[in-house]
Amino acid sequence: MIGTSLESLWYGFGVALEPHNLMFCFIGVIVGNMVGVLPGMGPLATISILLPLTFGMKPVAAILMLGGVMYGAQYGGAICSILLNLPCHPPHAVTCLDGFPMTKQGRGGVALGLTVFASFVGASWGITEMIFLSPLLVRAALQFGPAEVCSLMLLGLLAGSTLARGSPVKGVAMTVLGLFLGSVGTDLETGSERYTFGMTELDDGIELIALALGLFGIAEFMNSVNQVAPINTKYTHVSFKDMRPTKADLKQAFFPMWRGTIIGSLCALIPGTGPTIASFVAYATEKKISKHPELFGTGLIEGVVCPEAATHSSVQGDFIPTMSLGIPGDAVMALLLGALMIQGIVPGPQLISQHPDIFWGLVASFWIGNIMLVLLNVPLIGIWVKMLAIPYKFLYPSAMFFVCIGVYAANNDFFQVGEVVAIGLFGYILLRLGFHPAPILLGFVLGPRFEENFRRAMLISRGDIGVFVERPISAVFIALCAILIGSQIYFRLRGTKPPIEPSLHTHDTGAPPVAAEMRTPAE
Amino acid sequence: MRPSTSHLRELMGKRDFYAGGLMVLLGLFIALKGASYRAGTLMHMGPGFLPTALGVLLVLLGIAIAAAALAPVALGPDGAEHEENQRILPENPQWWAWFCILMSPVLFIFFGRYFGMVPGTFACVFIAALGDKGATWRGTLILATVITVFGVGLFSYFLQVPMPILTWWGAQ
Numbered sequence: 142m143i144g145t146s147l148e149s150l151w152y153g154f155g156v157a158l159e160p161h162n163l164m165f166c167f168i169g170v171i172v173g174n175m176v177g178v179l180p181g182m183g184p185l186a187t188i189s190i191l192l193p194l195t196f197g198m199k200p201v202a203a204i205l206m207l208g209g210v211m212y213g214a215q216y217g218g219a220i221c222s223i224l225l226n227l228p229c230h231p232p233h234a235v236t237c238l239d240g241f242p243m244t245k246q247g248r249g250g251v252a253l254g255l256t257v258f259a260s261f262v263g264a265s266w267g268i269t270e271m272i273f274l275s276p277l278l279v280r281a282a283l284q285f286g287p288a289e290v291c292s293l294m295l296l297g298l299l300a301g302s303t304l305a306r307g308s309p310v311k312g313v314a315m316t317v318l319g320l321f322l323g324s325v326g327t328d329l330e331t332g333s334e335r336y337t338f339g340m341t342e343l344d345d346g347i348e349l350i351a352l353a354l355g356l357f358g359i360a361e362f363m364n365s366v367n368q369v370a371p372i373n374t375k376y377t378h379v380s381f382k383d384m385r386p387t388k389a390d391l392k393q394a395f396f397p398m399w400r401g402t403i404i405g406s407l408c409a410l411i412p413g414t415g416p417t418i419a420s421f422v423a424y425a426t427e428k429k430i431s432k433h434p435e436l437f438g439t440g441l442i443e444g445v446v447c448p449e450a451a452t453h454s455s456v457q458g459d460f461i462p463t464m465s466l467g468i469p470g471d472a473v474m475a476l477l478l479g480a481l482m483i484q485g486i487v488p489g490p491q492l493i494s495q496h497p498d499i500f501w502g503l504v505a506s507f508w509i510g511n512i513m514l515v516l517l518n519v520p521l522i523g524i525w526v527k528m529l530a531i532p533y534k535f536l537y538p539s540a541m542f543f544v545c546i547g548v549y550a551a552n553n554d555f556f557q558v559g560e561v562v563a564i565g566l567f568g569y570i571l572l573r574l575g576f577h578p579a580p581i582l583l584g585f586v587l588g589p590r591f592e593e594n595f596r597r598a599m600l601i602s603r604g605d606i607g608v609f610v611e612r613p614i615s616a617v618f619i620a621l622c623a624i625l626i627g628s629q630i631y632f633r634l635r636g637t638k639p640p641i642e643p644s645l646h647t648h649d650t651g652a653p654p655v656a657a658e659m660r661t662p663a664e
Numbered sequence: 665m666r667p668s669t670s671h672l673r674e675l676m677g678k679r680d681f682y683a684g685g686l687m688v689l690l691g692l693f694i695a696l697k698g699a700s701y702r703a704g705t706l707m708h709m710g711p712g713f714l715p716t717a718l719g720v721l722l723v724l725l726g727i728a729i730a731a732a733a734l735a736p737v738a739l740g741p742d743g744a745e746h747e748e749n750q751r752i753l754p755e756n757p758q759w760w761a762w763f764c765i766l767m768s769p770v771l772f773i774f775f776g777r778y779f780g781m782v783p784g785t786f787a788c789v790f791i792a793a794l795g796d797k798g799a800t801w802r803g804t805l806i807l808a809t810v811i812t813v814f815g816v817g818l819f820s821y822f823l824q825v826p827m828p829i830l831t832w833w834g835a836q
Contacts, residue, residue, distance in 0.1 A: 194823065197823060197824070214778075260787070308732075310728050313725060314722060314725040314726065314729065317721050317722050317725060318690070318722065320689075320714075321718045321719070321722070322696055324714060324715050324718070329710040330709075330711070331702075331711045333711045335698075335701060335711055335712075335715060336697060359766070359769075363758075363761075363762050363765050363766075366758055366761040366762070366765060366795055366796065367756075367796060367797050368754065368756075368758070374742065381758050385801050397749050402726055450727070452740055495719065531729050533796075534796035534798060534799065534803075535793075535807055537765075537792065537810075538768070538790075538792035538793035538795075538807060541765065541768045541769070541788060541789065541792040542772075542789050542792075542811050542815055543815075544769070545768070545769050545772040545776075545788050546772075546785070546819050548769075549772075549776070549825070549827065550819065550823070550825045553826055555773045555777050557777065558769050558772060558773050559770075560775075562766055562769045565766065565769075569762075570686075573679075573754075574682060575680065575683055590744070594715070599707055599709060600707060600708070601707050603707050604705060604706035604707030605706075613796075615761075
């Protein structure tokens with residue numbers, strides 16, 4: 142078993158090291174990092190904006206590049222939060238707590254250097270997990286019938302919407318909305334059109350790119366325009382030399398880094414608990430076991446390294462269910478899965494055996510990409526720092542162009558550019574009403590497959606809905622769903638928040654950066 | 665909890681009330697429209713089955729959200745923040761900027777469709793940039809020109825997006 146995994150990994154390195162694949166991975170990492178650094182651009186916006194660039198590519202190159210964009214953007218976000226105190230991506234909210242004080246003490250460079258290192262350690266661990274756990278999971282998943290797949294999806298959707306930020310009921314409502322949006326267009330089974338209102342352009346359903354760019358692009362710009370406080374670049378003078386940590390720093394960072402990594406990988410195993418929760422749990426744990434918990438928030442290395450390692454190890458871990466079961470844990474994974482589907486690849490347990498080049502190439506390229514990230518960030522830090530100073534008034538009009546041309550390029554269709562306007566406006570209204578739109582994407586991507594499996598399960602069971610609790614594996618998933626809902630109601634009635642819910646208020650992919658800045662108690 | 669006028673007014677000021685209301689309306693729309701498709705039986709589901717079910721579910725969730733607004737506010741340690749959360753419009757509504765952002769793709773469609781990528785890009789960036797409160801004509805023009813040159817180079821020449829660069833009344 143281990144032998145085959147290593148052999149496949151070797152094959153994966155062969156794929157990832159092919160010159161053009163290597164080049165696209167490099168482009169992905171550098172562009173992702175560049176866009177991710179820009180204040181107000183989280184990984185979701187970055188991936189959606191860069192997604193259209195991959196349309197003309199072969200599937201392997203495209204997914205390698207998008208993988209690079211994802212962790213490049215993730216790391217770019219860390220730079221933004223440590224130097225500017227602006228968490229562009231929720232997992233980085235805790236990094237701000239100790240990262241920004243370190244910057245104010247003139248140790249921002251050290252914090253960045255150690256972040257690079259911690260991310261690398263966390264990611265490497267996550268990748269190792271992915272190599273050995275994915276084939277195991279696939280073996281189990283191949284036994285699943287439609288009923289099991291259905292209840293597993295239900296669990297994934299519920300976990301993704303209730304454990305995320307904000308009100309769980311609102312999260313579930315957004316997921317349901319996403320499932321509905323996924324059903325717009327021609328029904329695959331019967332061929333009849335649903336909710337198209339006679340518009341032939343909607344026959345193929347709502348375009349994923351239009352949905353993602355509307356919700357995470359336009360709605361986000363409407364939320365941030367003229368609301369972003371002028372960026373304080375007082376502390377951002379970091380050069381190459383400042384990034385080298387001393388021996389004492391490294392010693393201080395070593396154990397927290399590993400603790401963060403382990404916490405992150407454990408969180409990745411629980412469906413729905415993505416990097417945000419991992420980083421909060423990591424910070425809280427580190428604070429609890431520390432000999433001097435009162436010093437947290439004043440610029441402790443542990444407070445930066447532990448959550449960052451946890452974030453990266455959990456993000457890599459999230460790829461396991463995404464790639465081996467076809468069930469994404471959060472919106473970022475859903476977007477990557479959607480990109481695969483655009484390339485004509487069907488996600489699910491058969492993906493690894495049918496497209497080994499994609500899976501193992503991606504695994505190998507994670508390592509290569511993370512090494513590139515380390516090598517790039519040390520010399521290029523000066524450029525990233527300069528990019529932090531780009532004012533928002535130049536940023537969002539340029540991004541609007543990328544949104545328009547990106548949606549157009551998906552199918553060379555102006556109608557879909559119109560779709561993006563409508564979705565953007567709707568997304569902004571949802572934001573203002575306190576909804577977080579990320580679960581919409583999750584429901585949208587899983588919707589058609591959920592319906593297909595549900596139908597099949599019902600056909601096999603001859604219309605007996607009890608099949609979901611009669612089959613043992615499916616019953617376990619349903620029981621987990623029930624526990625999830627039950628615990629949410631329990632905590633609601635007791636008037637306390639679930640312990641897993643971070644007590645800190647920072648913005649999700651949805652809320653305005655300026656609000657996050659106000660609420661982050663680091664300043 | 666007496667249903668009095670003051671109580672109703674208080675309720676109307678709550679954001680979750682509208683949030684739940686919107687979900688109920690959407691759910692009703694989805695369910696009613698879905699009911700016009702064939703529902704089929706559980707064993708042989710028609711195209712209307714799942715959407716109708718989702719619509720009904722959304723109505724129920726909407727009622728739950730609105731009902732939560734009725735309940736006495738479960739205050740966290742930070743009551744002030746809760747107050748702020750009830751606001752639907754931001755503190756300083758940016759109607760002009762929102763209009764500009766939404767118009768940007770509309771102009772892109774119009775100019776792109778009938779005059780080609782260069783006018784489309786220029787108009788799209790130009791109107792979006794006007795939304796910023798510190799926008800000047802000069803700065804906006806320069807930004808739009810720079811993005812047009814760069815964007816057309818990248819998407820038309822490098823990525824080969826099949827959209828005419830310049831055309832007159834859309835010889836598409």
